[in-house]
Amino acid sequence: MIDIxxxxxxxxxxxxxxxxxxxxxxxxxxxxxxxxGTGKSVLLKCVLGLETPDAGRxxxxxxxxxxxxxxxxxxxxxxxxxxGALFDSLSVWQNVAFRLMRGANKLSKEDAREIAIEKxxxxxxxxxxxxxxxxxxxxxxxxxxxxxxxIAAEPEIIFFDEPTTGLDPIMSGVINELIREIVVEMGAxxxxxxxxxxxxxxxxxxxxxxxxxVVQWSGPVGNMETSGNPYLDQFLNGRAEGPIxxxx
Amino acid sequence: xxxxxxxxxxxxxxxxxxxxxxxVLAFCxxxxxxxxxxxxxxxxxxxxxxxxxxxxxxxxxxGFFSLPVVGLTALFTGAALALQIYSGGARFSxxxxxxxxxxxxxxxxxxxxxxxLMVAGRxxxxxxxxxxxxxxxxxxxxxxxxxxxPMKYLVAPRILAATLAMPILVAVGDTIGIxxxxxxxxxxxxxxxxxxxxxxxxxxEIGDVTSGLAKAAVFGFIIxxxxxxxxxxxxxxxxxxxxxxxxxVVSASVMILxxxxxxxxxxx
Numbered sequence: 001m002i003d004i005x006x007x008x009x010x011x012x013x014x015x016x017x018x019x020x021x022x023x024x025x026x027x028x029x030x031x032x033x034x035x036x037g038t039g040k041s042v043l044l045k046c047v048l049g050l051e052t053p054d055a056g057r058x059x060x061x062x063x064x065x066x067x068x069x070x071x072x073x074x075x076x077x078x079x080x081x082x083x084g085a086l087f088d089s090l091s092v093w094q095n096v097a098f099r100l101m102r103g104a105n106k107l108s109k110e111d112a113r114e115i116a117i118e119k120x121x122x123x124x125x126x127x128x129x130x131x132x133x134x135x136x137x138x139x140x141x142x143x144x145x146x147x148x149x150x151i152a153a154e155p156e157i158i159f160f161d162e163p164t165t166g167l168d169p170i171m172s173g174v175i176n177e178l179i180r181e182i183v184v185e186m187g188a189x190x191x192x193x194x195x196x197x198x199x200x201x202x203x204x205x206x207x208x209x210x211x212x213x214v215v216q217w218s219g220p221v222g223n224m225e226t227s228g229n230p231y232l233d234q235f236l237n238g239r240a241e242g243p244i245x246x247x248x
Numbered sequence: 249x250x251x252x253x254x255x256x257x258x259x260x261x262x263x264x265x266x267x268x269x270x271x272v273l274a275f276c277x278x279x280x281x282x283x284x285x286x287x288x289x290x291x292x293x294x295x296x297x298x299x300x301x302x303x304x305x306x307x308x309x310x311g312f313f314s315l316p317v318v319g320l321t322a323l324f325t326g327a328a329l330a331l332q333i334y335s336g337g338a339r340f341s342x343x344x345x346x347x348x349x350x351x352x353x354x355x356x357x358x359x360x361x362x363x364x365l366m367v368a369g370r371x372x373x374x375x376x377x378x379x380x381x382x383x384x385x386x387x388x389x390x391x392x393x394x395x396x397x398p399m400k401y402l403v404a405p406r407i408l409a410a411t412l413a414m415p416i417l418v419a420v421g422d423t424i425g426i427x428x429x430x431x432x433x434x435x436x437x438x439x440x441x442x443x444x445x446x447x448x449x450x451x452x453e454i455g456d457v458t459s460g461l462a463k464a465a466v467f468g469f470i471i472x473x474x475x476x477x478x479x480x481x482x483x484x485x486x487x488x489x490x491x492x493x494x495x496x497v498v499s500a501s502v503m504i505l506x507x508x509x510x511x512x513x514x515x516x
Contacts, residue, residue: 050389074395085390099394
């Protein structure tokens with residue numbers, strides 16, 4: 001269970017988050033939508049402790065993000081980065097097995113490789129891909145490898161940062177489907193940020209719309225079309241006119 | 249009218265002083281940030297987990313692969329030094345000092361300083377570009393989410409590797425530099441081979457060598473620290489990485505020269 005209360009974060013004069021409140025239940029898939037530069041990525045980084053909020057609290061399974069054992073806290077998470085963020089000095093299988101080969105419960109190289117190959121297979125990649133380097137792969141394959149790395153240590157919570165950005169519509173559909181299947185299969189709690197509505201419809205149980213540093217609307221994905229919320233309506237219909245300024 | 253001109257010149261003076269003040273404050277803040285970064289990196293060298301494989305890889309990268317550039321720099325410097333000292337020494341009939349002055353000059357000063365500057369160009373830039381690219385492509389954030397501290401995994405091994413590798417690199421460079429002087433001395437200046445070597449060994453003291461190697465260790469620390477600091481805190485995009493690389497090389501080079509003077513005073 002992720003509980004975000006009154007989160008504030010500014011960069012100089014830019015008040016990105018101005019009191020974000022959000023609750024994500026265990027096993028739920030929450031998708032956060034909003035235009036570019038509305039603080040979706042900052043929110044995600046605050047939850048992980050990659051950015052320190054100016055005010056507010058993030059509580060994950062009863063533990064505050066910035067207190068206590070950071071390793072134990074981070075061990076609950078897996079994350080798929082927007083750019084993939086694969087380590088280009090390591091082979092694909094070493095990327096996937098990165099966490100498995102380090103820390104208190106580290107596995108032998110052989111065992112870690114076996115799990116990495118299995119996870120690669122789970123995201124639709126052949127075992128031979130394991131010995132390639134990230135730079136040799138296409139964008140779609142890099143996303144799959146990133147996904148395999150995110151799920152390798154079977155985390156309880158998985159974050160997806162713009163999972164379909166830069167992919168063609170078919171590959172986007174494939175990645176959305178994979179995310180949905182994996183989240184359901186693992187029973188994981190998922191938090192996705194995106195502005196791709198096909199991702200929202202494929203992945204979400206619940207949706208939160210972020211704008212002007214606060215959550216403007218949140219509710220089940222099925223209620224989106226009938227919300228009556230002017231911000232959400234403008235976003236869903238892609239209109240230039242409305243409460244959200246077109247030039248930001 | 250006069251009052252207006254007075255107020256105007258006062259405001260120009262105040263603006264000038266304010267800009268000096270802002271620059272001094274920014275400098276102090278940077279020194280503070282670099283000191284904290286260095287302290288954090290050093291503390292991670294002594295706390296587990298240790299990444300031995302990373303350390304070895306960096307020693308190879310920073311030390312072994314810098315050998316050609318340091319070796320060539322030392323060879324030509326030693327050779328030029330022999331010619332210059334011969335020409336200077338001839339003015340008061342002291343040509344015989346060539347072997348000993350080449351050795352002392354290389355070991356105490358030119359070996360560590362020129363070696364340090366060459367390695368700064370090669371290593372600081374590559375560390376800053378590598379870490380900067382990792383920052384920009386979110387690889388450093390990814391490390392954190394995979395429960396790996398980037399200070400421990402990326403920064404500490406690089407700084408430790410450079411601190412350990414530089415003295416070895418400079419020791420090899422010193423030897424090659426002395427050999428450069430020997431080749432010119434015996435080939436061009438008419439020195440007798442065994443006499444040149446005897447002169448070199450007799451006048452060189454252990455303190456000359458150790459002070460040069462201690463300098464090299466400090467320079468190694470500075471080189472990797474500047475590369476890591478600027479790369480780790482790189483700005484966004486290709487421009488951010490480019491700026492990080494420039495800042496790393498320039499600051500490492502200037503700090504090497506400043507530290508060289510301070511250490512020479514200390515060892516004097």
